[in-house]
Amino acid sequence: MRKKESNGVSRRTFLKASGAASAVLALGGCGFREKFFSSNDTLKEFIQRNFKEMSPEEIEEVRQRLLKQYKKKYGRDFVLGTEPPFPNVVFAYGLDLSRCIGCRRCVYACVQENNQSRRPEIQWIRVLRFKKGSMNFEESDHYYDPRMVPEEGYYYMPVQCQQCENPPCVKVCPTKATWKDSDGIVVIDYNWCIGCRYCMAACPYWARRFNFAEPEIPIKEINRNLHYLGNRPRMRGVVEKCTFCVQRTRRGRYPACVEVCPVGARKFGNILDPKSEISQVIERQRVFRLKEDLNTQSRFYYFFSI
């Protein structure tokens, strides 16, 4: 056995330790920690927590950081809200299949309103064309392209996130990056999503889209009224979907698709209010929901008014 130094610390050890200590002091003294952490937005973004768990101060900090980011990237000022749900509000949607003419204005309005990527192209709403006589999804056409709509002998069914009460996507998400808020909207924290795409496999309505590449939005067309859980510009590698235009509906407005529909096929409102349009629709019309046997308890009610 080698003889141990009997009188404590060796010279070499002392020199090593004091060198290290002075380095730490020097770094600390020049404000290294403040500089590194405060100017390093990427690091801050990396360590930020799940939106559901954030304190109001953390949310405000994230908001400011994102606004700074958007200003830098797009050269414009944005409005970024983090509004919580209204109390005593649960949103529901009605879609009159007798009126829908398959013009797809809702699809494009949604793309513009929600800052969806143009390249690669993402569209949250998918309009299906069925031949009159059945509702067989396998025989539907998603890419119909006639000169004029509506076409004789066909009817059209737009499908988007149904904001289910019993959502399979929320059930399977491994990180709770997606959840159902109290106003009924199923939202996604884009900074928390790890991009595993399990929710996409679980959704029975094919409502979710994945950012396979960095999304491209032309600066001239960008919508600057944002909500953290809704239409803020996303990054690659995360899932997104219809949020009932949370940036509009939590500020007292209608979703863009409801507003733009030229034939008034889309109805929207608070299902808890018996006097709202959607409550009237559910009461008076013969409403049905897609794939009801899957017990998703979708909040998207289809009906034929004529």
Place this chain on the structure above:
Amino acid sequence: MYKVRHFFYQLTQRLIKGPPIYYAWILFLLALIGIGAYAYAQQLKQGMTVTGLTDQVSWGLYIGNFTFLVGVAAAAVLLIVPAYIYDFGPIKEITILGEILAASALFMCMLFVTVDLGHPERVWHLLPIVGTPNFPSTLLGWDIIVINGYLLINIGIATYLLGMLYLEKPENKWIYMPFVLLSIPWAIGIHTVTAYLYNGLGARPFWNTAIIVPRFLASAFCSGPAISIMAFQLIRKFTRFEVRDEALFKMAEMVAIAMGLNLVLLGAEVFKEIYTDTWHKAPILYLFVGLHGHSALVKWIWISMGCNLLAFILFLIPTTKKNHVTLNLACILIVIGVWLEKGMGFIIPGFVPTPLGEIWEYWPKTVEILVSLGILGFGLLHYTLALKIAIPIETGEMRVLGTLPVSKNGNKGLRGLIKNLYIKIQGIVNKDIPIPR
């Protein structure tokens, strides 16, 4: 202290010294890993658009390989049950090799899931306390727990048994047997939980059937032992490790039973869809005959069926089972057949048609194939290096007071002189060990 130094010295010597074919193999694997890493770097740089995945088919080659490899890992239990429960001698000697194979397969599984993520750096979001795991409802969370747990069990048992052998101490049954017994239901567990991942999705009628749980287990018990049978023959050829033919034939028997069960269950699945004739038959039709003109997978599933059936017959008939040529042919056929059926042949039809009836055909792109090969290289490297240490310990060549790998002319000549001198000096300096002869 000397013992620790000697262990690491022996370790490094064993890992870097070997016959020329060993060097060639390691270099080949490192090249594979390098190519895979480069391809993955492309994926990280440009995003997952470099893969063939789309919103319609959002899982593909990576998850298919993951599913196949979980099965390979679970098959280690097929060695443990006869070895420890039925005390079948020829297999007891080789269980450690099965456990090492399971560990390699599990590492590959975890790598495949990681490369499939859009944001792998955010994977810490799954951890408790720092993240928000969606426990208990998410099956992915359970899958991570059971897979890591099984990895720890296998590494733990193998390390303990090899460690005791190395230190020439008697192994304590009360320490390792509880874990061995635990690993039996746990092995069933890892593959059941992986099956539940798919089983629990009402949106995907092709997967939403209880039968995929026993089918996964049956096909796992085909592929894992088949790989083991081939690996053991290679080990037998290149090292002093003895694997008796009876062990191989016993494993082949179990594979035959498992494949028979697999075929019966497949028949049940196909019957249910075709006879009942609802819209839910679409994915099975797409797989076996094509759907509305789309038939990219048809020839592959029939190749898989052919491989499985032929392998089943070869494993069943005693003459072909005992003939080494046909035995190995059957093993290769089974690995191909099960990989096709359980990898791409299971994942892709789950997405075709989409829940809204759209048909989109998926085919893996070059990046995916290269990354998969890289991960395969990593798994094989782990398997090789682990065996390079485990086998000498098992055969007694590597021990705590053991000799180092014998060079070409043994301990003769100048080299041997220096070596013996070194050992003598060590013995004198470290008075606590006797000078080895």
